[in-house]
């Protein structure tokens with residue numbers, strides 16, 4: 584059994600095993616299902632029993648390239664590290680002094696706790712913590728980003744700072760709750776643009792999970808019109824059901840012309856760029872009006888050529904965002920709990936934790952037009968087999 588140190592509280596209603604199943608990253612793209620001790624929560628932390636975890640494109644990045652994960656000061660390979668960051672579950676143990684949550688409560692998590700002591704963390708920009716990855720040895724600043732700089736959610740249990748937890752209403756399924764952090768990223772983008780988008784025109788380029796949910800969040804915030812630009816009709820249809828007023832398939836129509844026409848010839852007030860390609864970036868700069876704001880929510884793999892003179896001449900503002908800062912996840916949950924948009928539309932596939940490699944393959948190769956693939960954790964499954 585789990586033997587926590589003094590001050591950590593558990594409940595007989597939620598027995599915790601001593602060891603848990605966890606996927607462990609070896610060399611690039613090599614994940615092995617193994618066994619680890621169930622971790623102990625410290626001050627301001629709780630132990631979360633993971634019930635479901637969604638796969639993100641960034642998981643595929645870190646499993647293959649390592650970056651942007653940073654474990655013990657370097658790439659995450661062969662360090663006994665567990666990836667996965669979009670999870671939800673049930674509070675299983677409380678660290679010393681924690682009275683903000685109860686054992687048995689359902690919670691979903693945001694990724695970044697930050698260090699809590701640097702300038703950016705103090706500003707609420709904990710996803711841009713100046714002590715990113717410094718949580719080991721003599722440089723330990725306590726930074727935590729689940730599945731990036733600390734152990735993540737492709738396991739049965741994980742430690743979370745209380746500030747990264749959001750209560751899940753009973754009416755919301757485990758699968759839907761894993762999508763809150765993605766909607767929170769979309770919300771953070773709109774927050775950084777100023778947040779007051781009611782009646783303003785918003786264009787979203789790239790109908791991946793963040794882009795699709797950005798259409799839903801922008802609509803819920805009152806933006807009008809909300810335009811979604813992409814290349815695949817099936818995804819654009821989902822965007823329409825999430826709240827886009829107009830969808831544009833770039834294979835059939837010129838999105839810049841459509842946006843100009845919809846905005847009386849002047850262009851859009853806001854663009855959220857979620858495609859990360861050179862074409863999409865230049866499309867964004869060509870379709871905004873003077874003084875407009877562009878949020879860069881996707882990262883291109885290589886440097887790109889962008890029409891900077893166009894940006895300067897037109898007094899256009901660029902905002903790079905990382906993750907889900909400024910408690911945006913709580914605002915996303917508020918909309919989702921009230922069913923202001925139906926995030927479930929982006930959840931396409933479900934697998935068991937033991938089938939993670941197959942789940943990752945579906946996400947990577949977009950098998951069956953996969954958008955969000957969710958992994959469900961069956962507690963009490965064969966740990967013994969995994970441990971041998």
Ligand SMILES: [Zn+2]
Nearest residue numbers: 639640641669
């Ligand atoms: Zn993610």
Ligand SMILES: [Zn+2]
Nearest residue numbers: 698701704712
């Ligand atoms: Zn910090």
